[in-house]
Amino acid sequence: xxxxxxxxxxSSAAFAEHTRAAYLQAIDDGADGVECDLHLTAxxxxxxxxxxxxxxxxxxxxxxxxxxxxxxxxxxxxxxxxAPIPPGYGTIPEQLLTLPELLDVLAGxxxxxxxxxxxxxxxxxxxxxxxxxxxxxxxxxxxxxxxVAGNTSVSFMSFHPGAVQYLAEHVxxxxxxxxxxxxxxxxxxxxxxxxxxxxxxAAFLLRRAMAAGEKLIDDGVARLAGPGVEYLRANPGNGxxxxxxxxxxxxxxxxxxxxxxxxxxxxxxxxxxNRPREIRELLGAPLDGV
Numbered sequence: 468x469x470x471x472x473x474x475x476x477x478s479s480a481a482f483a484e485h486t487r488a489a490y491l492q493a494i495d496d497g498a499d500g501v502e503c504d505l506h507l508t509a510x511x512x513x514x515x516x517x518x519x520x521x522x523x524x525x526x527x528x529x530x531x532x533x534x535x536x537x538x539x540x541x542x543x544x545x546x547x548x549x550a551p552i553p554p555g556y557g558t559i560p561e562q563l564l565t566l567p568e569l570l571d572v573l574a575g576x577x578x579x580x581x582x583x584x585x586x587x588x589x590x591x592x593x594x595x596x597x598x599x600x601x602x603x604x605x606x607x608x609x610x611x612x613x614x615v616a617g618n619t620s621v622s623f624m625s626f627h628p629g630a631v632q633y634l635a636e637h638v639x640x641x642x643x644x645x646x647x648x649x650x651x652x653x654x655x656x657x658x659x660x661x662x663x664x665x666x667x668x669a670a671f672l673l674r675r676a677m678a679a680g681e682k683l684i685d686d687g688v689a690r691l692a693g694p695g696v697e698y699l700r701a702n703p704g705n706g707x708x709x710x711x712x713x714x715x716x717x718x719x720x721x722x723x724x725x726x727x728x729x730x731x732x733x734x735x736x737x738x739x740x741n742r743p744r745e746i747r748e749l750l751g752a753p754l755d756g757v
Contacts, residue, residue: 470730471737472746473583474498475720476517480741483548484524485515486562490572491555496744500581500620500737502719503569505600512536513566513599517587539563566603573619583644583717583739585624590672592629601637614642624693628679635688644691644717645680648673649698684709693717696726699733710734724749 477489478496485503493501504517509532521527521534527542545552545562552559564572566584573580586596601609609616623634624644631645650673656666684692685708692709696718699706706716710733717737718730727749730738740746 471499472743473500473502473739474743475502475739475741482550483545486545488552488556494576497747498743502583504585506531508536510535515564574617579618581620583622586630588627592627640690643689644693645683645689646693647698648695649701650674691715706733
């Protein structure tokens, strides 16, 4: 089975996530595609960042939506990782990427690549981010029917069922991925730093959203199923049902031989990983239990 490898925020085990170096390394590592998250700056630019703020992944502080692109360019998004940037992978100010700059990086690969764009939302869905991304892609020659721009095949992902439903009005189901995660109350409480009652309430809402997402996959609104590896481990029947129904399984974040063996045995077609080179090597060797 030919498993496609997507580099999670680039080769983010090697270099800081979402940086030019991480994506150039992913291409060099032989990844079949890359994954990214998007945020809008205060002046309307689409930048590649996971968090709502820059505190974790830069030497600055503040909400992305309140900073201009020029202000973000003045921050160091690479050094926190500890890996020096090699010659040819850009300077520190060049590590922050906009969506058009990522498309340029992928175009320079000289071979077909996939781009999986994730849209992150809390409880509420606002179509502005999706609309901005689709407009940017159209300006780069993206064809909505094939979802291809040059050498890059684009797919779209979200945990939020409302975002997936909105995207379904604009892109083919074959390139639309409903993301799913296993909901653990203890982890929810720790992440939100809340007590038992609030933690259980938040977990209930997350489980309800996951159920709505599962239905979108069952109904074929999204033909890409995007479970986390722990979700797949806890819900093997869902994975089996979706494979039988002709859905494509794209599982995140697969960084170990054990997780990769689980995916191969489950008929997973695509894996998202922080370590594309290592996963590529593992796919070329026998996997325990497969």
